[in-house]
Amino acid sequence: MALKSYKARSEGMRFRVSPTFEEITEKTPVKSLTEAVRKTAGRNNQGRITTRHRGGGVKRRLRIVDFKRAKVGVEATVKDIAYDPTRSAYLALVEYADGVKSYILAPEGLKVGMKIMNGPTAEATVGNCLPLSQIPLGMMVHAIELVPGQGAKVGRSAGNSCQIMAKSGGTVTLKLPSGEVRIFNGRCLACVGSVGNKDWDSIKLGKAGRKRYLGIRPTVRGVAMNPVDHPMGGGEGRTSGGSHPRSPWGQLAKGGKTRAKRKASDKVIVKRRK
Secondary structure: OOEEEOOOOOHHHHOOEEEOOOOOOOOOOOHHHEEEOOOOOOEOOOOOEOOOOEOOOOOOEEEOEOOOOOOOOOOEEEEEEEOOOOOOOOEEEEEEOOOOEEEEEOEOOOOOOOEEOEOOOOOOOOOOEEEHHHOOOOOEEEOEEOOOOOOEEEOOOOOOOEEEEEEEOOEEEEEOOOOOEEEEEOOOEEEEOOEOOHHHHHOEOOOHHHHHHOOEOOOOOHHHOOOOOOOOOOOOOOOOOOOOOEOOOOOEOOOOOOOOOOOHHHHHEEEOOO
16 A cells, blocks of 8 residues: 655645545445444434444445355455444455355455455465465464454454464464464464454544544543543643543543453463553
């Protein structure tokens, strides 16, 4: 992915860095592979705000991505590389030999016209999906299942990939993008290669309005509020809060461990993330 910067003809253009979208070939999405997104503005079924700073934004249609890759042994051709407004990664529109179309995550190096295949008989080449036990050591994979047949859960965002470190007795050890080393069932499916659009995190919006297009509303700092509104509010002049950073409801906001104790998955984690 290539990025472009702009001449500072306005304050909003001065620091803006955006993608060129030169890899994108799809003009309009396949309507049967999309569905409407109902916006909640951060509210639950009772109308109460459960996630703050959400609301507004442009209309978007959700692309239905095939994370299970259940069509085994049928060759597919890449028809288009597509943009997805709801995720950081690009998608690839593939058409199987029997005429069925689907969207998959587009790995780095996948081009229009290339062939892909799913299943244990597929070769370990970019875009193919096969069980972890069939993929050679040292290779990078993405879109990995946690449970066989469940669909991809790990390594799905732009630029992500996991490395196969070891194999033993039907299990495969992977190093995740976070640095965590984890054991997976060898029957779990994974796609070869790393997710494309790796420069996604270098994009700079440039102005507040582009944040609003994404449905993200402004965040007011607690220290800028009054004591009645926030535990860190108040004080003569500007202060840094005078206490440990915390939420409006008094819960400590930094440094606390968020992972639940005694999780069932503890036994498959060989090394914790950084």
